[in-house]
Amino acid sequence: MTPSLPxxxxxxxxxxxxxxxxxxxxxxxxxxxxxxxxxxxxxISHLHLSPVLEAVPxxxxxxxxxxxxxxxxxxxxxxxxxxxxATARAHGLGLVxxxxxxxxAASATHNHALRSVLRDGPDSPYARWFDIDWAAGDxxxxxxxxxxxxxxxxxxxxxxxxxxxxxxxxFPLRAGTEGLPLAELLDAQWYRLGWWRLAxxxxxxRRFFTISELIGVRVEDPEVxxxxxxxxxxxxxxxxxxxxxxxxxxxxxxxxxxxxxxxEATDGRCWTVVEKILTGTEPLPPTWPVAGTTGYDALxxxxxxxxxxxxxxxxxxxxxxxxxxxxxxxxxWDATARRAAYEVVTHDLAAETAALTRLAERxxxxxxxxxxxxxxxxxxAIRELLVRVPVYRFYxxxxxxxxxxxxxxGAKAAFAVxxxxxxxxxxxxxxxxxxxxxxxxxxxxxxxxQTSSALRAKSVEDTAFYRYTPLLSANEVGGDPGRPAVGPxxxxxxxxxxxxxxxATGTVLxxxxxxxxxxxxxxxxxxxxCPQVWRELLDEVAGVVAPDPHLAWxxxxxxxGFGAPDPGRIGPAVLKSVREAxxxxxxxxxxxxxxxxxxDFVAAGPGRIPLRAASEAAFALEPHIRAHMLGATLVQLxxxxxxxxxxxxxxxxxxxxxxxxxxxxxxxxDDEKTAVVRAALALRRQRPEAFTAPDSxxxxxVTGAAAAHxxxxxxxxxxxxxxxxxxxxxxxxRLVEEGGWQDTELVLPPGRWRDLLxxxxxxxxxxxxxxxxxxxxxxxxxxxxx
Numbered sequence: 001m002t003p004s005l006p007x008x009x010x011x012x013x014x015x016x017x018x019x020x021x022x023x024x025x026x027x028x029x030x031x032x033x034x035x036x037x038x039x040x041x042x043x044i045s046h047l048h049l050s051p052v053l054e055a056v057p058x059x060x061x062x063x064x065x066x067x068x069x070x071x072x073x074x075x076x077x078x079x080x081x082x083x084x085x086a087t088a089r090a091h092g093l094g095l096v097x098x099x100x101x102x103x104x105a106a107s108a109t110h111n112h113a114l115r116s117v118l119r120d121g122p123d124s125p126y127a128r129w130f131d132i133d134w135a136a137g138d139x140x141x142x143x144x145x146x147x148x149x150x151x152x153x154x155x156x157x158x159x160x161x162x163x164x165x166x167x168x169x170x171f172p173l174r175a176g177t178e179g180l181p182l183a184e185l186l187d188a189q190w191y192r193l194g195w196w197r198l199a200x201x202x203x204x205x206r207r208f209f210t211i212s213e214l215i216g217v218r219v220e221d222p223e224v225x226x227x228x229x230x231x232x233x234x235x236x237x238x239x240x241x242x243x244x245x246x247x248x249x250x251x252x253x254x255x256x257x258x259x260x261x262x263x264e265a266t267d268g269r270c271w272t273v274v275e276k277i278l279t280g281t282e283p284l285p286p287t288w289p290v291a292g293t294t295g296y297d298a299l300x301x302x303x304x305x306x307x308x309x310x311x312x313x314x315x316x317x318x319x320x321x322x323x324x325x326x327x328x329x330x331x332x333w334d335a336t337a338r339r340a341a342y343e344v345v346t347h348d349l350a351a352e353t354a355a356l357t358r359l360a361e362r363x364x365x366x367x368x369x370x371x372x373x374x375x376x377x378x379x380x381a382i383r384e385l386l387v388r389v390p391v392y393r394f395y396x397x398x399x400x401x402x403x404x405x406x407x408x409x410g411a412k413a414a415f416a417v418x419x420x421x422x423x424x425x426x427x428x429x430x431x432x433x434x435x436x437x438x439x440x441x442x443x444x445x446x447x448x449x450q451t452s453s454a455l456r457a458k459s460v461e462d463t464a465f466y467r468y469t470p471l472l473s474a475n476e477v478g479g480d481p482g483r484p485a486v487g488p489x490x491x492x493x494x495x496x497x498x499x500x501x502x503x504a505t506g507t508v509l510x511x512x513x514x515x516x517x518x519x520x521x522x523x524x525x526x527x528x529x530c531p532q533v534w535r536e537l538l539d540e541v542a543g544v545v546a547p548d549p550h551l552a553w554x555x556x557x558x559x560x561g562f563g564a565p566d567p568g569r570i571g572p573a574v575l576k577s578v579r580e581a582x583x584x585x586x587x588x589x590x591x592x593x594x595x596x597x598x599x600d601f602v603a604a605g606p607g608r609i610p611l612r613a614a615s616e617a618a619f620a621l622e623p624h625i626r627a628h629m630l631g632a633t634l635v636q637l638x639x640x641x642x643x644x645x646x647x648x649x650x651x652x653x654x655x656x657x658x659x660x661x662x663x664x665x666x667x668x669x670d671d672e673k674t675a676v677v678r679a680a681l682a683l684r685r686q687r688p689e690a691f692t693a694p695d696s697x698x699x700x701x702v703t704g705a706a707a708a709h710x711x712x713x714x715x716x717x718x719x720x721x722x723x724x725x726x727x728x729x730x731x732x733x734r735l736v737e738e739g740g741w742q743d744t745e746l747v748l749p750p751g752r753w754r755d756l757l758x759x760x761x762x763x764x765x766x767x768x769x770x771x772x773x774x775x776x777x778x779x780x781x782x783x784x785x786x
Contacts, residue, residue, distance in 0.1 A: 013242050014271050014291070014504045014692060015046040016684040017637070018096055018644045022512055023050045023072075024060045027664035029080035033087045038667055040091035042650055043681025046243060047088055048096040050512070052081055053231065056105050060662060061512070062098075063247065064105035064214060067112060068228040078235075085240040096243030096271070099232060101258065102251035103208040106215035108143065108171045108191075114215065118143075119172035121190035129224050131206035131216040133355055140192045144199035144212050145169060150186075157182060166193075197588070203351035206447070208251065209454045210348045220253040220446075225261055236266050243271035245294055245506075250276065250393050250453035253446035256288055263289040271642075273506040277457075277478050279391040284502065287397070292498075292505020295644060296478030299508055301494050302636050303473060303521060304486025305711060306628050308731050311528035312471055312484050318535050319470035323550040329583060330467040330550060333482030340463040341387040343582075345455055352451045356382050359444045360427060363435070370426055370435070377415070377423035382448075384411035385427055392456045393449040399432045465515070466581035469554045471528055472561065473521035476514055484528070488711050488730070492699040495713065498640035499697035507641040509632060510649050512662055516561060517646075517655040519673075522628040523612075524561035526621050529733040533617045534560075540614050544605035547597040551578060559606035560618075562654055567607025573656035574602050624733045627778035630676055631711070631728035634779045637680035638715060638726040640697050650677045672777075679756045679781055683724060690715045690723040698722055702770075704744030709735040710770050712746050722749045722784065727770070729778035741771040753782040 019039050021032050032047065039047065051062035054070045062072065071078040085095050105111050108118055113126040118141070121127070122134055132141050146153055147167065157166045162178060164171045164185070177188045186193065194202065199212040206216030219225045235241045244262070249255040255274075262272065272290045278297045284290075325331040328339035345353060357379045364370040364378070385403065388410055394402035408428050415421035429435045431448040465475040474484030486494075498505060509518035516524070527534045538556060546552035555574045562570055575598055578585055585591040612618050629652065637643045646653075647665040651674045655661035684691050693716075700712040711730050714722035727746060729735065750765040758776060762785070773780050 013045075013094055015044075015094070015096065015243060015642050016688050016691070017044045017681050018046045018048040018243075018506075018642060019044045020048040020511065020644055020646045021050065021665055022060075022647060022662050023052065023062060023075050024662075024664065025058060025074045028074065029076035029084045031665070033080075033084045035665060035667070036084075036087050036091050036093065040088075040093055042645070043678055043685055044093065044645065045685065046094045046096050047084075048243075048245065048644060049098060051098045051100050051247075053100075056107055056110050060659065063100050063103075064107070065100050065103075066105050066107060066110040068104075069231055071231065078231075081235070082240055094242035095240065096245060097232070097235075097241050098245045098247060100247045101217065101219045101228065102248045103214040103216050106143075106205070106207070106213050108145075109169055115172050117141075118189070118191045119174060121174070128221055129217055129227075131218055133204045133358065136204045136355070136358060137192065137202070140190055142194050142198060142202050142204050143171070143191050144194045144196045144203065146193055146195050149195045150193060154182060159185065164189075164193075199351065200348065200588075201350045201354070204355075206352075206355075206450065208248070209458055216251065216450075218253070219258055222261070225258070225265075229262070229265065233265050236270055241270070243273075246272065246274045246290075249274045251450055253450065254396075256285065256396055259289050271504065273642075277392055279456075279478075280480065282391050284505075285395050285397065286501070292502035292641065294511075295506040295508035295641065296476075296511075297494075298498075298505075298636065298639070298641060299476060299514075299518075300478045300480065301486055301491055302507075302509060302632050302639075303476065303479065303518075303525065304484060305488060305491040305635070306522070306632055306730055307471070307474070307485040307525050308528040308734060309485030309487070311531055311734075312474070315528055315531040315534065316470040318531050319553060322535075322538065323553055325467075325550060330469070330581075333464075333468050336468040337460055337464040337482075338387065340467065341455060341459040342383075344459040344463060345383045345386050348458055349451060349455060352447075352454065353379060353382050353386070356444065356447055356451060359440055359447065360430060363430065363438075363440050363444065364426065367435075373423045373426060374420070377420050378427060380414055381411060381421075381423040381427040384414050385424065385431065386448075386452055386455050389452045389456070393453040395449075403428060403431060462580050463582060466554075466577045467583065469550070469557070471524065472516065472554065472557050473524040476516070476521065477511075488708065491711070492713065495640050495697045496699070499695055503640055503692055503694050503696070505641045506644055507636050507639060508644045508646070509636050510646040510653065510655070510661070511644075512646070512658065514661065515657045516558075517653050517661060518632060518649065519629050519652050520561040520563075520654050520656065522561075522632060523563055523625050523654075524557055525628060526624050526733065527557070527560070529624065529731055530617070530621065533615075533621070537611060537614055537618055541605060541609060541611070544601065544609070546601050546605070547594060548584070551598060551601065555602055555606040556611060558656070559609075560611045562656065563612055564654075565606075565608050565610050567603045569656060569660055570607045571599055571602040573660060574598060574606065576657055621733070626672075627729050627732045630673060630777065630779045631730060633673055634676050634680060634726055634728055634781060635711065637677065637684070638691070638724065638781070639713070640691075643684075645677065650674050675757065676779065676781070683756060683781070683783060687723055689717045693717045698749075700725065700727075700749075701747045702744065703747070705742045706735055706738060706740065706744040706770070709741075710744065710746055714749055721751060724784070725749070725753060725780075725782040727773055727780045727782070729770070729774055732778060741769065744770050746770055746773065748782070749784075752785045754785055756781045756783050 054067035054072045055062045056064045116126045117124040208214035275294045328335040360378045388407040408424050411424045412421035430444050433445045474481045584594045651671045698714040702710045712727040715724040716722035745767040748765045753763045755761040
């Protein structure tokens with residue numbers, strides 16, 4: 001019998017810290033339950049679980065949901081989830097769950113709702129669930145699931161039990177068609193089976209980015225929302241779930257409308273954060289009824305404040321000289337990002353821009369004032385405007401500022417005839433909702449924004465990040481490789497905004513989606529403090545010949561950050577990087593000879609040679625990497641927001657891009673980083689108000705020759721004396737080169753302060769020398785005694 005929950009909460013509980021667990025068949029609810037005592041001992045308040053609803057059998061991530069009405073059986077089902085929640089509650093912990101509203105698995109075998117649609121077409125009660133363009137494709141939905149062209153597979157197809165079977169897949173048959181000859185049977189279905197390569201240009205349903213295996217769900221429809229959220233909402237009402245992480249809100253037709261409906265449905269009881277990627281100074285829409293983001297914006301700020309901007313510029317110059325690439329193929333960030341956007345919008349997202357063009361054509365044909373725009377002109381205008389959206393997408397209130405008239409003027413340059421360029425104005429006004437509010441107008445507006453977010457993700461995160469690689473630590477979700485450094489003043493300003501506007505937002509340093517864990521990035525970021533040391537290291541290993549210079553730079557830098565030779569882990573990450581870059585090989589158009597050369601190179605060099613020990617200068621960087629690792633950890637755990645620890649990151653954690661970073665959770669040995677984590681989390685639990693109150697962040701004054709190398713701030717309740725001080729060393733290698741701390745002083749708030757990292761040292765308020773503060777370690781966490 002499942003234990004009942006003791007004292008389920010009646011109001012929203014804001015976590016003090018969360019811990020992300022990747023659930024999978026090899027690590028189900030029962031395994032998470034066994035880990036609860038250890039995790040509670042770290043000082044967290046909530047477990048954050050990857051998606052828990054029914055998914056494709058064997059899925060290692062759970063984002064391929066097949067049934068919103070059931071908790072995943074492979075993880076232990078609802079009984080297992082409730083048992084985990086009860087054990088967690090008994091240890092003082094709650095549960096936060098990852099919710100996937102945007103898409104489901106496009107599996108005819110496992111997704112019963114989609115199977116109904118494939119069998120019954122638009123008459124299916126589930127037809128309204130999915131973004132399918134029934135007007136395209138002769139009224140049939142393309143299923144790009146075949147490994148080859150259909151004629152090559154006909155002999156492997158068989159009909160049995162009311163279904164069509166091929167290569168282990170099962171497709172339902174339209175009523176009355178089971179006895180037809182195969183050719184007629186195929187043509188009589190509501191779907192068209194096709195070669196997987198057709199998806200790029202012929203797909204007639206909305207998908208997640210360019211992943212045709214995930215089909216878009218229309219949660220903007222109230223009935224669809226209710227049907228797909230019933231189980232999760234019941235678990236919220238029962239106190240099993242206390243928080244929600246909303247996956248990919250930018251894929252939704254109306255993110256704000258969805259979040260408003262979700263808040264109403266949960267009665268405001270859930271701490272809710274959204275996986276929203278902010279670009280530059282872009283703010284989270286202030287009207288969204290959420291606690292904040294999942295924290296990629298904080299990741300960029302923390303990484304940036306520990307990155308040497310001047311050294312990063314010098315490293316970029318060395319990189320350009322070394323790789324010899326053209327500006328738009330990895331030589332310059334802006335040019336590389338722009339070229340990648342054009343490639344993705346014309347190639348990878350051809351089906352998406354075709355769907356937008358069909359919508360625009362129908363709208364223009366129905367309005368005499370908009371007629372006579374050629375389809376090619378509308379398509380060109382759509383593409384040219386999409387590549388000029390500077391953020392992931394726009395929303396209800398900021399559309400005109402995100403897609404201003406200047407963007408339209410730039411888009412018109414693609415047209416030779418000025419009159420044909422008028423299509424740009426039409427498309428822009430449609431995207432901004434200025435030409436009407438009919439069903440197809442609303443559909444165009446939503447689909448344009450949805451496609452914009454897919455374009456940004458695929459062109460920036462999954463393409464340009466792998467082409468422009470001077471400093472790989474900057475090439476992270478939410479990052480800016482063209483401007484990797486953040487100054488202390490900018491960091492303080494960011495934290496002051498968070499404390500004022502989003503005090504309960506999420507913060508992260510490593511996730512299941514980061515391309516490199518925080519501790520790998522720390523090993524790479526130190527190179528910005530010593531560009532010449534890096535160049536000399538590359539000369540040391542030049543005898544291991546790479547297929548091309550860019551690969552050499554990227555693979556060796558990956559190995560340096562990883563810190564230890566391991567071809568079994570470094571090799572797949574490097575191979576993935578060249579496929580994502582798409583310049584010599586790709587996922588869909590592989591070059592086997594080049595990929596073999598990449599694998600052989602990694603095995604002979606980056607996967608075999610311990611680069612950090614390749615020279616005295618390299619080995620001497622270890623304490624500076626340590627300072628970055630400890631400093632970033634402490635800052636993230638004590639800055640405004642709710643910090644999240646990804647599984648394993650309570651100790652030094654070196655992981656590369658998925659699947660390397662998605663291994664089952666395991667308890668490891670405590671280390672120096674663990675001591676910092678335990679101290680900071682214990683303090684957050686003891687004094688939650690000091691960290692969650694609005695306006696509770698106070699930058700501290702540092703004076704003297706090395707002031708820029710000490711980042712310090714205080715936390716405390718509004719209007720009261722600060723209770724906590726965080727002080728860390730930044731850019732320690734530069735600090736040594738500049739002569740050390742010298743006359744530098746940090747001004748502590750009034751009171752008597754104890755260092756919680758050693759438990760004994762005490763300091764009086766007022767001026768204190770960093771030389772004394774950091775004599776044992778490069779970071780300090782102080783708690784006010786009186």
